[in-house]
Amino acid sequence: MQLHEIREARTAKVAEARSLLTAANGANLTPEQQSKFDAIKAEITALEGQEQRAQFIEDAERRSMGQPVDKPRQDMEGQVNVLDAIRCQIENRAATGALAEFQAEAKRMGIEARNGGILVPTSIFEKRATMTTTGAAAVVPDDYRADQFIGLLRNSMIVRQLGARVLTGLRGDTVLPKATGAATAYWVAEGDALTESGTTYSSVKLEPKTVGALTAFSRNLALQSNPSIEALLRDDISAVVGLAVDKALIHGTAAAKQPVGILNVTGIQTASLATLSWAAIVAMLEKLGLENITANAIVTHAKAATKLQTTLKDATAGSEYLMQAGRVAGLPAYVTNQLDAKTGTPNTGRVIAGDFSQLVIGEWGATEVLANPYAAGYYEKGDVQLRIMHSMDAVVRHPKAFVVADDLGL
Structure with a gap:
């Protein structure tokens, strides 16, 4: 069903449940009414799950086409004072x-x-x-x-702004299933049996x-x-x-008592720009490519951006700077002091590259x-x-x- 059809069906079921309670007029439901109410409740819960999934897919499709997500809701929210x-x-x-x-x-x-x-x-x-x-x-x-x-x-x-996915309207703790291993394909000769393999899974919460x-x-x-x-x-x-x-x-x-931020997630990759050069930038991005990741942005802070914008790719006359026209290696580069330099003696600059759509934000209410x-x-x-x-x-x-x-x- 389409998203609007799911919402209409859910509204109808809620009205049906309300009419059951109204008919009881404050008295306890009969066994038959209770059974019917429980069935409607289960249907409402199932429809709510369908709505969340349908809304996620619809929003993802709109984002992929560069369209605003849920335009009518967006317009209504924009009018809230x-x-x-x-x-x-x-x-x-x-x-x-x-x-x-x-x-x-x-x-x-x-x-x-x-x-x-x-x-x-x-x-x-x-x-x-x-x-x-x-x-x-x-x-x-x-x-x-x-x-x-x-x-x-x-x-x-x-x-x-960098494309993080946002899940809204959450209630209980939310578990996201995650595939950690794929099945294996084998070449066999005529008459040979295939070796069984399976996908493995875990989850994030x-x-x-x-x-x-x-x-x-x-x-x-x-x-x-x-x-x-x-x-x-x-x-x-x-x-x-x-x-x-x-x-x-x-x-x-x-x-x-905060969400675990990108810099403190176990398993993120690290690179070195201690010797700042075009080769070091390429080597940094190569680490993403080896993991089949297509980066969509680079994030840094003001002092690090200054360094990138004053370092030439090559000593040859006419060479471009590592960061030029708001881009690094063809990727949009965002500068914000929300990203701190690394404290030390002396402090050192930070640069984050990656696919920011891999960050999922959940909101309760x-x-x-x-x-x-x-x-x-x-x-x-x-x-x-x-x-x-x-x-x-x-x-x-x-x-x-x-x-x-x-x-x-x-």
């Missing part, structure tokens, strides 16, 4: 418009906010934060010019890790209707939570925003305390899909 999510909590009223539509969609998927919070789509924070403020007083004067606001300089979020932050701002800021203030608030949340997630996808460790105008120390001043929480995890499907060099002289 974070400021409205905060205001409706302060004013103790129900969500309206696109925000209400998103709450209904999340509830349909079994995602509900806890403790009176409001859910907002994580996707609206997936951009570079360029307009933020460290104090509410800077953005509420009478003649406020949001278009001229000078925000903090933030690291750029990078990992999702996604378990929710939660990141959150507490911040505060004035009540007047929350009540402003200027769309630019919504952008400021959205970008600030992005800087608080989005950058923390992005950093963990690269550097995260289990000891810090959506980003939850809870505004509390009654928190001690804030209520007296009329300020609002804001709590942001997001649960996710990440695994690398094939560790050998990445190669890291961390000895580049700076």
